[in-house]
Amino acid sequence: MKPLSDTDTLPAPELEEPAVNPVVGIDQSAGNFTYDIKYDFDAGTGLSEKTIDYISAVKKEAPWIRDFRHEALKKFLAMPMPTHWATKDLENINFDKIRYYLAQGQKPKRTWDEVPDDIKKTFERLGIPEQERKYLAGVEAQFDSEAAYSNIKEAVAKQGVIFVNSTEGLREHPEIFRKFFGKVIPTSDNKFAALNSAVFSGGSFIYVPKGVKVSHPLQAYFRINAENFGQFERTLIIADEGSEVVYMEGCTAPKFSTATLHSAVVELVALKGAKIQYITVQNWANNVFNLVTKRGLAHEEAEIKWIDCNIGSRLTMKYPGVVLKGRKARGEVISIALANDGQHQDTGAKMIHAADETTSNVVSKSISVGQGRATYRGQVHIPKRLKGCKNNTECDALLINTNSRTDTYPAITVRGDRNATQHEASVSKVNEEMIFYMQQRGLTEGQAMSLAVNGFINDLARQFPMEYSVELKRLIDLEMEGSVG
Amino acid sequence: MSQLEIKDLHVAIGEKAIVKGLTLTIRSGEVHAIMGPNGTGKSTLSKAIAGHPDYTITSGDVLLDGKSILELEADERARAGLFLAFQYPSEIPGVSIANFLRAALQARLAEGEEIDATAYYKRLYAKMDMLKIDRKFTSRSVNDGFSGGEKKRCEILQMAMLEPKFSLMDETDSGLDIDALRIVAEGVNTLRGPNLGVLLITHYQRLLNYIVPDFVHVMYDGRIVKSGGKDLALELEAKGYDWVKKELAAATAA
Ligand SMILES: Nc1ncnc2c1ncn2[C@@H]1O[C@H](COP(=O)(O)OP(=O)(O)OP(=O)(O)O)[C@@H](O)[C@H]1O
Numbered sequence: 001m002k003p004l005s006d007t008d009t010l011p012a013p014e015l016e017e018p019a020v021n022p023v024v025g026i027d028q029s030a031g032n033f034t035y036d037i038k039y040d041f042d043a044g045t046g047l048s049e050k051t052i053d054y055i056s057a058v059k060k061e062a063p064w065i066r067d068f069r070h071e072a073l074k075k076f077l078a079m080p081m082p083t084h085w086a087t088k089d090l091e092n093i094n095f096d097k098i099r100y101y102l103a104q105g106q107k108p109k110r111t112w113d114e115v116p117d118d119i120k121k122t123f124e125r126l127g128i129p130e131q132e133r134k135y136l137a138g139v140e141a142q143f144d145s146e147a148a149y150s151n152i153k154e155a156v157a158k159q160g161v162i163f164v165n166s167t168e169g170l171r172e173h174p175e176i177f178r179k180f181f182g183k184v185i186p187t188s189d190n191k192f193a194a195l196n197s198a199v200f201s202g203g204s205f206i207y208v209p210k211g212v213k214v215s216h217p218l219q220a221y222f223r224i225n226a227e228n229f230g231q232f233e234r235t236l237i238i239a240d241e242g243s244e245v246v247y248m249e250g251c252t253a254p255k256f257s258t259a260t261l262h263s264a265v266v267e268l269v270a271l272k273g274a275k276i277q278y279i280t281v282q283n284w285a286n287n288v289f290n291l292v293t294k295r296g297l298a299h300e301e302a303e304i305k306w307i308d309c310n311i312g313s314r315l316t317m318k319y320p321g322v323v324l325k326g327r328k329a330r331g332e333v334i335s336i337a338l339a340n341d342g343q344h345q346d347t348g349a350k351m352i353h354a355a356d357e358t359t360s361n362v363v364s365k366s367i368s369v370g371q372g373r374a375t376y377r378g379q380v381h382i383p384k385r386l387k388g389c390k391n392n393t394e395c396d397a398l399l400i401n402t403n404s405r406t407d408t409y410p411a412i413t414v415r416g417d418r419n420a421t422q423h424e425a426s427v428s429k430v431n432e433e434m435i436f437y438m439q440q441r442g443l444t445e446g447q448a449m450s451l452a453v454n455g456f457i458n459d460l461a462r463q464f465p466m467e468y469s470v471e472l473k474r475l476i477d478l479e480m481e482g483s484v485g
Numbered sequence: 486m487s488q489l490e491i492k493d494l495h496v497a498i499g500e501k502a503i504v505k506g507l508t509l510t511i512r513s514g515e516v517h518a519i520m521g522p523n524g525t526g527k528s529t530l531s532k533a534i535a536g537h538p539d540y541t542i543t544s545g546d547v548l549l550d551g552k553s554i555l556e557l558e559a560d561e562r563a564r565a566g567l568f569l570a571f572q573y574p575s576e577i578p579g580v581s582i583a584n585f586l587r588a589a590l591q592a593r594l595a596e597g598e599e600i601d602a603t604a605y606y607k608r609l610y611a612k613m614d615m616l617k618i619d620r621k622f623t624s625r626s627v628n629d630g631f632s633g634g635e636k637k638r639c640e641i642l643q644m645a646m647l648e649p650k651f652s653l654m655d656e657t658d659s660g661l662d663i664d665a666l667r668i669v670a671e672g673v674n675t676l677r678g679p680n681l682g683v684l685l686i687t688h689y690q691r692l693l694n695y696i697v698p699d700f701v702h703v704m705y706d707g708r709i710v711k712s713g714g715k716d717l718a719l720e721l722e723a724k725g726y727d728w729v730k731k732e733l734a735a736a737t738a739a
Pocket residue numbers: 498503521522523524525526527528529530539572
């Protein structure tokens with residue numbers, strides 16, 4: 001472990017032209033680089049009570065949160081891996097070989113000029129400052145364990161919107177933070193939620209006051225730079241009554257020869273009549289274990305929509321959910337997963353109806369290429385005492401060659417006869433006649449494949465903000481062009 | 486001036502020989518009609534020329550301007566100037582006609598070159614007007630949910646946009662109502678000219694009243710068994726294929 005002292009030295013940065021594409025930050029091929037950073041804070045390798053004390057001390061945390069972390073560690077150690085239903089590949093994660101906390105500084109900078117050179121260069125290469133200027137209301141850029149940069153446009157801040165990282169949120173807004181933190185996803189929810197609760201760092205804390213509609217998206221960008229590292233950001237978004245906010249996150253990591261762990265917890269609370277839209281486009285290198293717990297709590301007439309796009313990673317397990325707690329609450333999960341050779345996308349959705357007249361909608365599309373494997377796990381729960389609830393679930397899978405595999409496990413428990421559900425699932429193979437047809441028009445096989453895949457997800461991609469759907473298309477083109485002979 | 490030469494072509498699907506020694510040369514400016522009973526191998530011929538991977542060319546050659554195209558992938562043949570209007574066009578869900586054609590045209594440009602969007606749409610709309618295709622079709626997915634006639638019209642639209650050197654039109658007339666037949670025929674006639682050679686596969690003489698061919702060939706059992714001018718189509722219409730079969734039988738017996 002690194003002693004807690006401040007140093008200021010920087011290695012000479014290796015310079016390259018910054019990227020020009022506005023959303024290039026989520027392109028793994030563009031993201032495949034790393035800088036040799038000298039970390040001022042390093043919790044060392046492996047996980048113990050000492051690791052937690054170190055993290056907590058670095059962050060100068062209140063005792064309640066340190067206790068919370070220690071409790072979580074106990075739960076993490078006690079809980080088994082969910083391999084009775086999930087993949088055995090989880091057993092290949094070696095928790096003793098991971099570095100749990102790496103940071104160069106503690107306080108994120110408010111201007112890019114203040115951000116240390118090579119960290120700034122990383123984000124410039126990924127195009128983040130440019131995106132911010134163009135169309136975002138606020139940006140947080142996390143580098144390994146901590147946000148290197150965090151800023152919100154003045155006009156938005158003036159409306160009383162809070163957008164900081166979790167460390168700052170805890171320190172500066174403990175009254176709101178504590179009230180909601182860990183309530184939507186309890187520590188013991190699953191082994192990885194417990195792990196995150198023990199060692200979390202970074203992630204966003206957002207509070208939108210009553211009636212405030214944030215005009216532009218807030219964006220967080222998560223970057224892993226170090227090898228053998230685990231990133232455990234913790235995000236908490238609270239939309240007060242009648243408010244609206246769109247939050248987007250993008251992630252990348254360089255391609256290391258060893259496995260990297262990304263295990264986030266994201267909690268959303270939409271109070272009466274509020275709307276939260278949470279958009280993820282992740283494109284991890286294919287040795288990242290991406291095990292994320294995401295859930296929202298929707299009060300009366302509130303609306304929570306997850307738009308989740310998973311490309312890359314070695315194994316992704318992620319089932320965004322909404323607990324529909326208040327009457328007429330609405331929950332939605334729109335997800336796209338692309339599993340290429342050597343990847344397993346285990347994704348899905350959870351809809352827990354807990355009040356009358358609540359509605360939920362799940363649309364999932366997966367694409368499996370080569371040895372890639374896509375699994376859909378859904379859970380819809382409507383208890384008998386409720387009436388007027390509706391669920392619609394659609395999952396479509398596209399197989400690109402005979403080796404690919406897809407499984408669908410929808411679990412829909414609807415009790416009583418005063419509720420309605422609808423479920424459709426389809427599995428199709430890429431139609432060879434269609435590919436020939438497109439080739440006959442002059443498109444290469446790779447171009448034809450990516451057009452077919454883009455067509456398959458088109459109705460969902462259209463729900464993304466423009467910049468993201470353009471980037472998504474480009475990512476798919478890259479994946480597909482690499483996948484044909 | 487271009488030339489498409491089909492030389493003693495033999496095509497098999499799996500083990501089964503379908504095209505059994507077919508020779509035909511088409512020059513720019515010419516329209517050749519091929520007629521023949523169902524299952525003779527007309528579609529097989531056109532798909533094999535276009536480079537469909539399921540069709541094996543067991544012997545013979547196909548030359549475009551003197552160079553064999555058999556080693557080329559389907560998309561390379563297409564970019565070299567070969568167009569196939571499919572008898573059964575595929576549906577491409579989620580891909581709009583506008584985006585599809587744009588991608589197809591983009592694929593013909595050198596790396597780094599970009600299609601000029603304004604000029605592209607202007608041209609697309611002009612061609613759609615010519616074929617009396619409603620503009621709202623540009624945003625519809627290619628052939629997805631199209632009626633049979635709409636699919637055929639969409640094939641001609643693509644041909645008009647891609648400006649091939651040679652177009653193999655496989656029963657473009659089938660499924661068209663009388664008005665649509667006239668519109669499509671007029672469209673083809675507009676495209677007809679010194680830079681385009683056409684191979685027109687049809688069952689109906691009616692189409693040939695609109696698109697008057699320079700040559701008519703009768704295909705039977707994987708071969709061209711009779712060739713002539715436009716009057717041959719009329720003769721076939723009147724006498725049916727039995728007449729050709731009998732002639733053929735007599736010739737082989739002799
Ligand atoms: N994919 C295939 N697999 C097996 N046999 C095939 C295949 N495609 C075509 N055939 C066979 O090849 C023969 C020729 O078919 P083709 O479609 O070329 O005929 P055609 O002359 O175009 O007929 P039509 O006038 O009905 O369109 C037929 O006997 C058909 O059943």
